[in-house]
Amino acid sequence: MDRRTAVRETYDRIASHFASTREYAWPEVETFVEGHEGRLRSGSVGLDLGCGNCRHAELLAGAGLEHVVGLDVSRGLLETGRERALEREFDVSLVQGDAATLPLADGVVDIAVYVATLHHLPTRTARRDSLDELARVLDSDGRALVSAWSTAHDKFDETEGFDTTVEWTLPGGEAVDRFYHIYAPDEFEADLEASDLTVLEWELSSGNCYATVAGSER
Numbered sequence: 001m002d003r004r005t006a007v008r009e010t011y012d013r014i015a016s017h018f019a020s021t022r023e024y025a026w027p028e029v030e031t032f033v034e035g036h037e038g039r040l041r042s043g044s045v046g047l048d049l050g051c052g053n054c055r056h057a058e059l060l061a062g063a064g065l066e067h068v069v070g071l072d073v074s075r076g077l078l079e080t081g082r083e084r085a086l087e088r089e090f091d092v093s094l095v096q097g098d099a100a101t102l103p104l105a106d107g108v109v110d111i112a113v114y115v116a117t118l119h120h121l122p123t124r125t126a127r128r129d130s131l132d133e134l135a136r137v138l139d140s141d142g143r144a145l146v147s148a149w150s151t152a153h154d155k156f157d158e159t160e161g162f163d164t165t166v167e168w169t170l171p172g173g174e175a176v177d178r179f180y181h182i183y184a185p186d187e188f189e190a191d192l193e194a195s196d197l198t199v200l201e202w203e204l205s206s207g208n209c210y211a212t213v214a215g216s217e218r
Contacts, residue, residue, distance in 0.1 A: 004073075073099070101133065111144070122179050
């Protein structure tokens with residue numbers, strides 16, 4: 001089994017329990033969406049990339065977007081997103097797909113949220129490809145928020161980026177390993193700068209690197 005298949009199967013396995021612990025949108029995402037509502041126009045498209053249970057897709061839908069797409073590699077997590085959308089009565093188009101090869105046309109996304117997902121892609125090539133793909137699907141005036149776990153988190157002593165696994169404990173006590181690439185902040189910035197994205201601003205918050213980006217040549 002290759003590493004990307006292993007990541008997908010891990011999240012299929014823990015999907016229901018994982019989703020039950022992810023109730024609320026992150027404050028950084030709320031601030032980003034609220035700060036860009038004025039840029040949105042009739043027919044705007046939002047993308048929640050690595051959507052999980054669609055807590056951030058719900059936020060995008062609440063911002064008045066006409067179309068919201070939630071994309072995740074895990075069918076199990078997409079099912080939790082479908083259930084949330086039905087319960088809370090918001091519209092989202094759910095797509096199973098790989099963040100490194102997005103099944104979306106060029107320039108169709110006006111606003112995107114790509115949080116807590118980049119660090120689960122198990123190779124640097126896949127992570128860089130996913131950043132280029134995000135640049136490709138963004139509209140000429142589109143904006144995205146990208147985040148990844150970093151060595152700035154007080155959980156880690158390392159200063160260089162590294163691969164690791166972090167256990168997820170299911171009810172009953174079974175531990176399931178989840179792959180993470182923990183970014184050094186300068187590595188995160190370097191990967192963004194090397195991609196087709198244009199970095200508008202970035203910051204560290206709660207141990208995560210965050211960047212607001214646009215497509216290339218914006």
